[in-house]
Amino acid sequence: MRATVIYGERDIRLEEVPDPILSTGGDAIVRVVAACVCGSDLWPYRGVQPTTEPHRIGHEFVGVVEEIGADVTTIKVGDFVIAPFYDCDNTCINCRNGVSTSCLHGGWWGADDRLGGFADGAQGERVRVPHADGSLVATPAMPTDAQIPGLLTLADVMGTGHHAAVSAGVTAGSTVVVVGDGAVGLCAIIAAKRLGASRIVAMSRHASRQVVAREFGATDIVEERGAEGVAKIREMFDGIGADFVLECVGTKESMEQAVASARPGGMVGYVGVPTGGPIAMQPLFGRNVGINGGVASVRGYIEELLPEVLSGSINPGRVFDLELPLADVAEAYAAMDERRAIKVLLRP
């Protein structure tokens, strides 16, 4: 089959690789119907994370189950399934605590799992899925083509934006600021609106993303960044800042901006992979601003969000503003790197 391999900085290739095979009784083989490129894929693409040897890449996909192991009981051949951006058994204590990204037996796409060997990266034609019963969620029926993008966001960005809002503890009637206008930040707007926030500020300076932010529920746009952005936010909210801030970038600057934009006693929900080093405690301590979040346990959110995606009451699939065949995966990376696209959907 064909699958995407990263060789180094700005070197993405689609290659022939071995077809996956069932290697434990709990596996499934899924034929990928749609995959995509994540903002975090850009870290190795840009060389910020060095690529020491070529390896598979991609961690978001939806598809159709082609084979299952003997021990798989809830997932059936022919099911259309959503995979979270990691595999998990969904039964261990961390999964039961709602933190399936810390599953005691879980793993990551494009790497060896803990039992059955290699689990394929998602930007390819097929994936071996460990713990199929735990990892995969089947849709009630075969989705329409128009539903595919929305379902694909449940693999990562919609669940991750939701995790930011849940980690912050967004409440009905509250004020929310979203730092970051990538796909995750935009989905965090949907999440804040779902949870009843009365005012949602998108911090964005890109006209096309501002349009999506408004569609998703942003009531205000702030283009300023850093100290100017913080001053604007405080001015908007009683001089003190917003109840909740959702940090969806991960740099030191964005985290500092998020902390300073929260009111005393406010909470920052963060899901941006931290790339900026340690964070100063005094700005948190002095104003009683908390931070909560991390690598988003999206598996646990799929069942909750799925009906709203299928009914169209939320439309996170709107973050895909470019669709390409898998053969053009290198162009998909380039389009996102150059910010010509918010997020690129790939069809094998």
Add this chain to the structure above:
Amino acid sequence: MRATVIYGERDIRLEEVPDPILSTGGDAIVRVVAACVCGSDLWPYRGVQPTTEPHRIGHEFVGVVEEIGADVTTIKVGDFVIAPFYDCDNTCINCRNGVSTSCLHGGWWGADDRLGGFADGAQGERVRVPHADGSLVATPAMPTDAQIPGLLTLADVMGTGHHAAVSAGVTAGSTVVVVGDGAVGLCAIIAAKRLGASRIVAMSRHASRQVVAREFGATDIVEERGAEGVAKIREMFDGIGADFVLECVGTKESMEQAVASARPGGMVGYVGVPTGGPIAMQPLFGRNVGINGGVASVRGYIEELLPEVLSGSINPGRVFDLELPLADVAEAYAAMDERRAIKVLLRP
């Protein structure tokens, strides 16, 4: 009157100072019945915080109201009152949000306030209290002598321990680890028990403090620190750590120990003044451990905790294991510095 002045490292003196006078309509003059030395007073005492010029010190006191300004409406002359470790109007937006330590018009004892000039430090005979209606809480009746220590803890340590537990979000049936066996840490045990924690681990290697910890509700004692302490905690709790960790020290080591002792998805409530520099994000992000807390808004907790102190259903006054006349204030500091006492109560 006499009041305590710090001159520099290990140089604490009781001196004659001017009597306080009413300087705004909202002031009260309170005769101090009991004051005490705080763990945070030891930072300048030990020279960790340099003392550039002599100044008043102390921020915990209870007493009797001697005079009130013309605008004071809820506090009366003769009332026995508890003062939080700061003054606040209790009406501004931050106070209404429960963060009275960020009061827009508040201030600190032993410093100039924002309206009426100097507000005395608490380790003295009298204190001018700005915003008396907002800052002070009167007891329903004149307390007995035996009730004084418990009431005095509501000025800081009991409310601060409670803030750690509330900031973490301790829930009924949860598991809690308390890092720090000073007066605040011990009070955090009371707070965790009040909130229904089913298992409370005190991290302590001092026999006398372990006794108090057990009295307050600790179900387990762990003497190990650092990596060994973390390993012990994880071993006790399913190999993953506790639901909530209350950090009541403030050093880099104690904060790192607290973060590592929380389970994935757990929460650290912290109230120790951060003295250790910035905190690494990856251990928080990777395991979804949040941190919340800060300078404790104890004013808002006094009404809730007061009935339980008066009834004796909680006994935080037990943290005072040494009582001295105000004249011996220098010895009070030395006893705490040398850990001969958990906390020293001073009677003017």
